[in-house]
Amino acid sequence: MADQINYKIDVEIAGELSFPSIERSVTVEAYAKIGADIEKMSGGSATTKTLDALPGAADGEIGFLMITSSVYDEGLTVEQNAQKLVLSEPVVLFGREAVGHLDIKDEKLELKNNTDKNATVEVVIGYDAVS
Numbered sequence: 001m002a003d004q005i006n007y008k009i010d011v012e013i014a015g016e017l018s019f020p021s022i023e024r025s026v027t028v029e030a031y032a033k034i035g036a037d038i039e040k041m042s043g044g045s046a047t048t049k050t051l052d053a054l055p056g057a058a059d060g061e062i063g064f065l066m067i068t069s070s071v072y073d074e075g076l077t078v079e080q081n082a083q084k085l086v087l088s089e090p091v092v093l094f095g096r097e098a099v100g101h102l103d104i105k106d107e108k109l110e111l112k113n114n115t116d117k118n119a120t121v122e123v124v125i126g127y128d129a130v131s
Helices: 096-100
Strands: 003-009 022-028 030-038 047-052 062-069 076-080 083-086 091-094 108-113 119-127
Touching (some): 030 047, 062 096, 091 096, 108 119
Antiparallel strands (some): 003 022, 062 119, 076 083, 076 108
C-alpha cells in the first residue's frame, strides 16, 4: 500500500514579494521516522551518534528526505558515505532526482554535534521498498 507525503511551501521575501504557494505530494511505498538526542561536544571533541535510519530504504528509491533539529548550527552535521549535510537550517528534499544527488547507499546516518548545545534531531524518509 502506498503512502502519500503531502507538503505545502510558502515563500516570501519580507516586505518585498511573495510567491504562490506550492502544494504537492510524493507517493512512496513506505516511510521511516527516527529521532535522536545528541549531547553537546565533550572535552573539545564532537559527540557522535549513529542512527539506523533507513530500514529497507537502501534497496529502493528515496523520494522524500527531511532532517530537522532543535538546534541549527554549522557544528551540527549528518554524515553518510563521506557526504556531509550541515544542519545550519532544516534539510528538506522532495523527489527522487533531488534526493538521488545524495547517493545514499547504506542504512546508517552518523550525527555529529560539535556545538555547546544538546540537540534533538529527527529524520523522515519516504521510499520505495522495491526497486
